[in-house]
Each structure stands twice: as C-alpha cells, then as structure tokens.
Amino acid sequence: xxxxxxxxxxxxxxxxxxxxxxxxxxxxxxxxxxxRIVRRQPSGVVREVHAVKGVSFxxxxxxxxxxIGSNGSxxxxxxxxVAGVLPSNQGSIYTKGQxxxxxxxxxLINDLSGExxxxxxxxxxxxxxxxxxxxxxxxxxxxxxxxxxxxxxxPMRTYSSGMAARLKFAIAxxxxxxxxxxxxxxxxxxxxxxxxxxxxxxxxxxxAGTVFLVSHSLSSIRDTCERVIWxxxxxIKADGPxxxxxxxxxxxxxxx
Amino acid sequence: xxxAVVTEPYPALAPAQLAAxxxxxxxxxxxxxxxxxxxxxxxxxFIVAFANARNIATFSSAKLGQLWHVLTPLTNAGVYxxxxxxxxxxxxxxxxxxxxxxxxxxxxxxxxxxxxxxTKAITDNMNxxxxxxxxxxxxxxxxxxxxxxxxxxxxxVLLGIVLVTGEPITLKWLTLIPLLLLQTLFNVGMAMLxxxxxxxxxxxxxxxxxxxxxWLYASGVFFSLGKAIADAPHTVKVLLQLNPMVxxxxxxxxxxxxxxxxxxxxxxxxxxxxxxxxxxxGVGGFIYFWRGEKEYGRG
Numbered sequence: 438x439x440x441x442x443x444x445x446x447x448x449x450x451x452x453x454x455x456x457x458x459x460x461x462x463x464x465x466x467x468x469x470x471x472x473r474i475v476r477r478q479p480s481g482v483v484r485e486v487h488a489v490k491g492v493s494f495x496x497x498x499x500x501x502x503x504x505i506g507s508n509g510s511x512x513x514x515x516x517x518x519v520a521g522v523l524p525s526n527q528g529s530i531y532t533k534g535q536x537x538x539x540x541x542x543x544x545l546i547n548d549l550s551g552e553x554x555x556x557x558x559x560x561x562x563x564x565x566x567x568x569x570x571x572x573x574x575x576x577x578x579x580x581x582x583x584x585x586x587x588x589x590x591x592p593m594r595t596y597s598s599g600m601a602a603r604l605k606f607a608i609a610x611x612x613x614x615x616x617x618x619x620x621x622x623x624x625x626x627x628x629x630x631x632x633x634x635x636x637x638x639x640x641x642x643x644x645a646g647t648v649f650l651v652s653h654s655l656s657s658i659r660d661t662c663e664r665v666i667w668x669x670x671x672x673i674k675a676d677g678p679x680x681x682x683x684x685x686x687x688x689x690x691x692x693x
Numbered sequence: 694x695x696x697a698v699v700t701e702p703y704p705a706l707a708p709a710q711l712a713a714x715x716x717x718x719x720x721x722x723x724x725x726x727x728x729x730x731x732x733x734x735x736x737x738x739f740i741v742a743f744a745n746a747r748n749i750a751t752f753s754s755a756k757l758g759q760l761w762h763v764l765t766p767l768t769n770a771g772v773y774x775x776x777x778x779x780x781x782x783x784x785x786x787x788x789x790x791x792x793x794x795x796x797x798x799x800x801x802x803x804x805x806x807x808x809x810x811x812t813k814a815i816t817d818n819m820n821x822x823x824x825x826x827x828x829x830x831x832x833x834x835x836x837x838x839x840x841x842x843x844x845x846x847x848x849x850v851l852l853g854i855v856l857v858t859g860e861p862i863t864l865k866w867l868t869l870i871p872l873l874l875l876q877t878l879f880n881v882g883m884a885m886l887x888x889x890x891x892x893x894x895x896x897x898x899x900x901x902x903x904x905x906x907x908w909l910y911a912s913g914v915f916f917s918l919g920k921a922i923a924d925a926p927h928t929v930k931v932l933l934q935l936n937p938m939v940x941x942x943x944x945x946x947x948x949x950x951x952x953x954x955x956x957x958x959x960x961x962x963x964x965x966x967x968x969x970x971x972x973x974x975g976v977g978g979f980i981y982f983w984r985g986e987k988e989y990g991r992g
Binding site for chain 1 (some may be wrong): 708709711712715716717718719720721722735736738739742743747748749750754755821823824825826827895923987988990991
C-alpha cells in the first residue's frame with residue numbers, strides 16, 4: 438500500500454553545515470586580529486554551524502507536514518536544503534519538481550513598490566512575463582495591502598512588517614507548486630489574513646502538492662497538518678501523526 | 694487507517710531507488726553546461742527586470758531621481774577635468790584633453806563598476822539566493838546590465854562632450870558599437886569571476902578598490918600611455934599592451950578624436966587584443982562561475 442503513494446520529497450541521512458560571517462571575537466581590536474594571524478589561531482569571524490545532523494524522511498503527495506522544535510533546532514535550514522538553495526554536506530535530498538520556499542525572510546527590494554516586487558518575485562519563480570503581469574493584480578488583491586489606500590505603488594520599506602509578510606506570502610502562493618515550503622509565514626498578519634492563508638494552503642494541498650510548514654504556533658500546525666516532524670538540535674526526535682507528536686513536544690517544552 | 698500509512702517513515706525501497714522510480718531529482722543539483730545556459734535563457738526576463746529594478750532603486754530617494762544617471766558621469770568628468778586639466782595641467786601635448794580624459798574615465802569606469810558590483814553580487818543577495826532556486830549567474834549578469842544601462846547614459850554624455858569640444862561626427866563613431874559589445878562580454882566574465890571569488894573570500898571587497906586603482910593608473914586614463922612609457926623596458930611595454938583596458942580606451946579615443954595620439958599601425962592589433970580578452974573572460978568566467986553553482990547558498 439505504501440508503494441502506491443507518490444513520494445515528493447525523500448531525504449536520506451542529510452547533514453548540513455553553513456558558514457556564518459561576521460561572528461564576534463573576544464578581542465575585536467586590529468591588534469587582536471594580528472595576534473590570531475601570527476599565532477595561527479582560527480579566525481573567529483567565520484564560524485561553521487552544523488545545523489542538521491543526519492535527517493531522513495519521505496514525504497508523499499497530498500500531505501501537509503508540520504516541522505516543530507525549539508529555536509535553532511535546524512527547521513529552517515532543513516527547508517532550505519529541500520528547496521535546493523543550501524547544499525547538504527552529506528546524504529541527499531530528492532524532490533519532485535522545484536520546491537518553492539516561502540519564508541518571512543525571502544527578501545525583495547525594499548526601495549521598489551509592492552507591485553514591482555510582486556512582478557519581480559513572479560519572474561524569479563520562473564513565470565513568463567505575461568504570466569507575471571496577469572498574476573500581479575491577483576497578488577496585490579490577495580495580500581490585501583491596498584485595503585488601507587494605495588500601498589501597492591509605495592516602496593516596500595514603508596510597509597509594516599505584517600504587510601510585507603502578507604505580500605511575500607501572496608507572491609509565493611501565486612504559482613502552483615508541487616512542493617511548497619512555508620517558514621512561519623502563517624504566524625504573521627491579522628486573523629482575517631491567517632484564515633485566508635490557511636484556506637490557500639488547503640487549496641494548494643488539494644492540487645496534489647505537498648506542504649511543509651515550519652511554525653511555533655502549535656494551533657496552526659494542528660489546523661493544517663496531519664503529520665509532524667519534530668526536530669531537536671538537528672536530529673529528528675519524532676515523526677508521526679499530529680495528535681501523537683504535538684502532545685509529546687508540548688510535554689517536552691513544558692518540562693524545560 | 695490513513696494515519697497508519699502516514700506514520701511509516703521508511704519505504705520498502707532504498708531512497709535512491711524510490712526517487713529514481715518516481716522521477717525525483719536531487720535538490721539543488723548543478724545542471725550541465727548546456728542545460729544551465731538554457732535555464733539562464735528562460736530567466737532572461739527576470740535578469741532584465743532585476744537589473745532595471747536595481748537601477749531604479751539606486752536613485753529612488755534622490756529628488757532629481759533618474760536625472761542622476763546623466764548628472765553622475767557629467768560631474769565625474771568635471772572633477773577630473775578640474776584637477777588634471779586646470780590645476781595640474783597634464784594636458785600638454787594632447788589637443789582635446791577633455792575628450793581624451795572623459796573617454797578614458799567612462800570606459801574604465803564601466804569595467805570598474807562592474808567588478809565592484811560583481812564582487813558583491815552573491816553576498817549582497819544572500820537572502821534571495823537562500824529563498825529561491827534560480828540560475829545564480831542571473832545575479833552577476835544583472836549587475837553587468839545595470840552598469841551597461843548607466844554606461845549608455847555616460848556614452849551619450851561623452852558624445853555631447855566630444856561635440857562641444859569641436860570634434861566632427863564621423864563614420865568611425867559606429868565602431869563604438871562593436872567595441873561596447875566586446876567590453877560588455879569582457880565585463881560579464883569579470884563580474885562572474887569576481888562574484889564567485891567574492892562569495893568565498895570575504896576580504897576581497899576590501900582589496901578590490903586598490904586593485905582597481907592600480908589598474909586605473911596602468912591603463913593611461915589621465916595621460917597618454919604611449920608617451921609615458923616611451924623609455925620603459927620592453928617587458929613593461931608588452932605587459933601594458935596586453936592590459937585589456939588599454940585597447941578599450943584607446944580605440945574609443947581613436948573613434949571619437951581627430952588627434953587621439955593612437956598610432957594607426959597598432960589599431961588592428963588592439964582590436965585583436967580586445968576581442969581575445971572578451972572571449973577568454975566571457976567564456977572562462979562563465980564556466981568558472983557555473984562550477985561553483987551549488988555552493989552559493991552556503992555563504
């Protein structure tokens with residue numbers, strides 16, 4: 438029976454390390470930097486972070502999977518690796534089509550208007566110029582940023598963080614994705630927008646996609662996902678139905 | 694019932710076999726060179742839109758706005774003319790020193806800006822790289838196009854300066870078109886080379902301005918290189934002749950100025966040097982950049 442389901446993402450013993458530049462040293466003076474070079478100590482400025490340590494799972498078509506865990510447990514890093522934007526050092530990830538990563542950090546150009554950003558975002562996702570032109574009004578409409586006057590033509594730096602997050606979400610869901618990766622996006626925006634976006638996520642799932650959702654809001658995980666992967670310090674602690682894993686995680690979090 | 698299936702974390706088949714059976718690809722794998730070029734072509738609208746966006750964003754908060762595209766090269770020329778033409782008086786022996794100087798500054802400035810933008814093309818767009826999957830070469834190419842657009846304004850200003858200083862319009866002006874194309878190909882290669890280097894060597898951003906300034910003085914922007922190195926040893930002369938910026942600058946002067954100081958017998962040679970550099974860097978830079986494609990997200 439398991440073989441009849443179509444896998445969309447397969448991860449096999451994945452390890453991911455990324456580099457952080459600009460980490461702080463104890464001695465930040467020029468003399469301190471010289472001392473480290475003379476003594477051949479490693480420069481503390483570049484630090485490697487081993488964020489994901491041997492993760493394996495298989496996701497199937499039509500599933501919505503929640504990723505939970507404490508801050509810094511490697512959830513966002515894992516999503517980036519599935520999206521193919523962060524290479525894994527060891528192990529491999531196979532995906533169906535090009536997964537689309539939707540994060541609150543997906544940076545657009547702040548000096549440009551919301552409409553131009555929407556169009557640029559569509560092109561970056563690989564749409565043609567006509568498709569992006571058609572999609573732009575729908576994106577602005579869905580994001581609801583024009584409800585308080587004409588914000589679509591104002592530069593994005595003038596937006597509140599909630600408005601910017603709504604626009605980013607609207608851009609990412611404008612295209613039909615086989616695999617959609619959502620990084621905490623549902624937590625932003627007001628109650629109305631949350632309902633709209635949860636509805637859209639359900640629609641995308643109905644279109645036979647797989648949805649991954651990273652969130653600290655357990656209620657939105659309960660509402661949208663039937664399977665949950667619990668990551669802790671880069672290792673999978675539990676992988677199973679929401680009603681089993683979430684209480685386990687809650688017990689763990691309360692104990693701390 | 695459905696839950697029982699969902700909980701099963703491992704399928705019966707090995708992951709790689711299962712992936713192959715259902716046509717799954719390795720996430721973020723580097724495509725072949727031909728496939729990469731094809732994908733890049735699919736992203737041409739994104740590249741142009743991104744380049745335009747950068748250009749618009751540059752002056753979006755300035756009151757004079759897009760007028761600065763013209764004012765910047767004009768002010769630039771004015772400053773250099775004041776220092777070298779009026780105060781220091783380097784213009785001895787060169788008839789139209791203003792035209793001579795502006796041609797050098799604008800042509801060199803194009804490559805200079807591209808190298809600086811290329812160095813930052815990956816590091817400054819890390820958020821975009823870590824959010825979306827697209828051919829990363831789009832970024833250095835877009836950086837080059839942004840500068841090309843500014844270069845077109847600069848060329849228009851340059852033609853105006855040349856006319857005002859009394860040079861006639863000739864058919865030779867047309868040679869500026871292939872010359873600009875060659876320099877753009879050269880610049881795309883430079884942008885890709887420095888984009889990959891800059892993504893690995895964080896300190897490059899600090900070094901590049903000094904490299905560029907040394908290059909500037911070795912390219913005869915402010916003075917006639919031929920006269921300055923008349924007594925120099927043979928190896929120095931050969932090295933300077935191989936400097937890719939020299940033919941780009943000298944051929945521009947040759948096209949625009951009646952008395953450019955460029956020996957007529959060296960023109961063909963300069964075209965060959967320019968074309969050679971353009972092809973070597975254009976192709977080499979692209980392949981070098983493509984080989985690092987997978988790594989750009991890591992930082």
